[in-house]
Amino acid sequence: MRRNEFPLKGIFKNFMPLKEYFIKGRWHLAIGLLSLLLVDLLQVLIPQVIKRAIDSLTFKTATSGVLFKYGLIIISIALVIALFRYIWRNLLFGHARKVEEGLRNRLYDRLQSLSPSFYQRTKTGDLMARATSDIDAIGMATGLGIFAVTDSVVLGVMTIVFMLSINPVLTLICLIPAPILVGCTILLSRRMSTGYERVQRTFADMTEKVREAFAGVRVVKAYSRELWEYKKIEAEGEKYISENMQLARTIAVFFPLMAIFANLGLAIVIWMGGRLTILGHITTGDFVAFISYLYLLAWSLTAMGWVVNLVQRGSASMRRINHILEEVPEIIDLPNPLHVTQIMGSVKFKELSFKYPGQKRYALKSIHLTIGRGQTVALVGEVGSGKTTLLKIIPRLFDIPRGTVFIDGMDVHDISLKTLRQNIGFVTQETIIFSDTIRNNILFGRNGISETALEAVLRATQIYDEIQTFEKGVDTFLGERGVTLSGGQRQRLTIARALISDPPIMILDDALSMVDTRTEARILDRILEFRKHKTNLIVSHRVSTISRADLIVVLKSGELLETGKHTTLIEAGNEYARLYERQLIAQELEI
DSSP: OOTTSOHHHHHHHHHGGGHHHHHHTHHHHHHHHHHHHHHHHHHHHHHHHHHHHHHHHHTTOOOHHHHHHHHHHHHHHHHHHHHHHHHHHHHHHHHHHHHHHHHHHHHHHHHHHSOHHHHHHSOHHHHHHIIIIIHHHHHHHHHHHHHHHHHHHHHHHHHHHHHHHHOHHHHHHHTTTHHHHHHHHHHHHHHHHHHHHHHHHHHHHHHHHHHHHHHTHHHHHHTTOHHHHHHHHHHHHHHHHHHHHHHHHHHHHHHHHHHHHHHHHHHHIIIIIHHHHHTTSSOHHHHHHHHHHHHHHHHHHHHHHHHHHHHHHHHHHHHHHHHHHTOOOSSOOOSSOBOOSOOOOOEEEEEEEEOOTTOSSOSEEEEEEEEOTTOEEEEEOSTTSSHHHHHHHTTTSSOOOTTSEEETTEEGGGBOHHHHHHTEEEEOSSOOOOSSBHHHHHHTTOOSOOHHHHHHHHHHTTOHHHHHTSTTGGGOBOOGGGTTSOHHHHHHHHHHHHHTTOOSEEEEESTTTTSOHHHHHHHHHHHHHHTTTSEEEEEOSOHHHHHTOSEEEEEETTEEEEEEOHHHHHHHTSHHHHHHHHHHHHHHHHO
16 A cells, blocks of 8 residues: 555455445345444433433432333333344344355455466465455454444444533533544554555465475474474464564554543543532533443444454455456456367477476477377477476466467367366376365266266276275275375376366376386276277376377477387487487386
8 A cells, every 4th residue: 555545545445346245235234234323322322311310319309110210211222222233243244254255255266267377476375364364354344344333433423412412512622632543543554554464474474384384294204304394383473473463562552542532531521520510510410421421432432443453454355365356367268269069189289489487498499299189199308308388288277379289270279268178188297186085086076977987987097996995985085185095096096087078188297107117007008998099198207108109209408309109219219219218227127
């Protein structure tokens, strides 16, 4: 926020994305606020009843019946207040929960639409903090904040009106410190806004450190680095506490200001109001009622302090959420993508060059390659040669220039992302297993898949018999990230997940690196048999896998050096032959 910007202007701007939720829940809000207004009105009536009761005692006109009547009125008002307080709390706080739900869903939907590059520059812990503590702060601002601002303003105005009706001069004298209080509030609100944003950023950093510590706990234990990890988390915790303490010192100024104002007003009322009562300018009942109103006014000012506190925190959190909601995906569909009913599986790269954002060196340079429908293609090259990058470009996980990648003769930009990716099975080097059953990990939310089809892909990946030994078979619940499975089992499950939809194009990026050579050969035989006449792109470092490909593509430093069949490339004696010899030696050593 700019220093010369009025705080409320920036706050309203931050909360604008919530407008739709307020419009949608307008009737609940209206009834809730109306109930709150009625409660405030009834609260300011109670001192009037007390005033009449005390005046009747002072003027000795009170009887048991009169006092009973006043007591009954107060009890009746209290019961009505209780009823309408339940109504407004239920509706206003319930609305806040709905705002949280809608905003959380909207945030998650936006995160799902963002390109992979966003996740490369954004920490997971930061996203977790925004989806939890930031949204909680926004819920507090839109729930308790609405109550506090309405209650403090309406109750404060009503209280001042009744105080003026008792004695205008005394009221104005009591309100002398108010402008000073408002000025301090505006100044402190700027500091609180900045402080809350720093606190939330620090919380995000701490969340990321804790996530990393738990995710890598097995490595930490294996190297006996628990103390080192503990000190890292301790340092983040100290930084978080430091930021919170700076913010707490700012917030702590508010309530003493409220207390000073309330007690100063009380001192003025006792001194001047007491004299006016002695002189007969106001009754004893007026004096007591004035003090009661002063306490209500003090509550209103305290509530205003809560408002500033809650709203500033919510505004800082909303500003962080808005950064994501305003993030524009780099990879999007064209306004009118082609209507593609079926993809056959041919792939063509034409003068494709690509480099990662912020990098000077090309990851891929001038790639020309045609892959026919139904071909099995092996990509070969040293680490960093561009194999994975080339494969990720096919489903547009990276953005590329138009006219460089084609599927079935269509530019990939002209095919909707949903259609494109639904027709490509991608098994990455990283095995992602969800904390769910084996069945749900393979089906991945897809419906209409029979038990026969499920069994077929499990047999194709050579894991069916192993799963049958589990207590509940395919309905066995897997631990977080599939920790109950071996590395090879996790890889085979991810391949089964890709096979189950029988996509026209299958990409296996070093997907069997955790199984032995013989097992890999058996699995690959079954997969290729299962996917006969379908396009398969494979990255592997094993001779048995590479040699059975219809076409071998050799990459080095992002450039395509040679293509051809295994025997042809061996006879040529160039890069592939050298790589093949090294891999053959490595495989012999493995055996």
